[in-house]
Amino acid sequence: MSGAAAPIHRQAAPGAQPPAATPAVLVGRSVALVHEWFGATGGSEQVFRQIADLVPHGERFVLWQDRDATEPGLRESWLARTPLRRSKAAALPLMPLVWRTLSRERFDVVISSSHAFAHTVKLGSPETTTHLSYVHAPARYVWSPAFDGRGSNPLLRVPRRLLQSIDTRLSAHVHGYAANSREVQARIRQYWQRDAVVINPPVDVDWFAAAPASDRAQAREYLLGVGRWIPYKNFDLIVAIAEEARLPLVLAGSGPQEPQLRRLAERAAVPITFEVRPDRKRLRQLYWGARVLLFPVHEDFGIIPVEAQACGTPVIGLSRGGLLETVVDGETGFLVGSTEPADHASVVPRLGELSTERITAHATAFSPTRFAAEMTAWIDNECR
Structure with missing residues (x-):
């Protein structure tokens, strides 16, 4: 957004009384809350909403809001008025410029x-x-494209190095960082040479745990995969694991890989059911009906495994990234060191060793109440 000819310094409304949850150090101060593009169902968007709840008098800025998102009160950048809003990859090189010309306020x-x-x-x-700055991850396609393949094309090597330089130089003014996991904390230190506190994202664990009796009474007969159907989420591997385990599979989500996954399902040796864009209540039902959540992906944190555990559903996933913080190996699931389907399927018979009560109790450590307390403490400390 381009503002007036001269900068405007925003002041909080005189006599405004923010809710008690607002960090005391922010009362009477003007606050801008900034997020990347805003999608309909992403985990980072859930975190941004929780931050906004802490600071209800803050002005909320985004690059653009996706067409299927309906979040009220967001102020979009000038990029939202261009065709680039439809292509994150094409818009990426312009993003630093857009953030620097967002507003003259x-x-x-x-x-x-x-x-x-x-x-x-x-x-x-x-x-x-x-x-x-609360960091979900330094941009993977700029700093660590090998994680998911985006940006790994050799032709992008020079542009990627340029974006790395720009990213580091234009963030020198950040006073304090928080990372959503120890994994991201380590990358912030490696790429930006900055320290960060770790504040795990909030997950609505109480809501997922408090399912109706009909949901809780399900037989838990199938394996479950949940998330965006994109290559780095490894849904093809999830299909292969289900075939190795010889158990039916439910795939919940949406994404550009849907046609490929449906072709895989047609040839699969086990029944595979698709749940396209399940709403929140349906997703909770799916968690409660699953024998296990399959999550063979290297994630920065991963909200989905915590949601599943809140429903008493164990997780089988990679022993990398955020799962090292969200899953207790041998107690709330099993972590596997390889991407071989047989290695994941081999621990399915051991799921009976796990305690549903222990799994559910572990998930409570990631509640919104805990997130609000840790965010408040961090903000108070940094803004004193």
């Missing part, structure tokens, strides 16, 4: 929710504006 505090370049936004000078 100035704020006392900026809190960014970043998984690409949102942490480079500048809405005031470092002397007068405190910028805190």
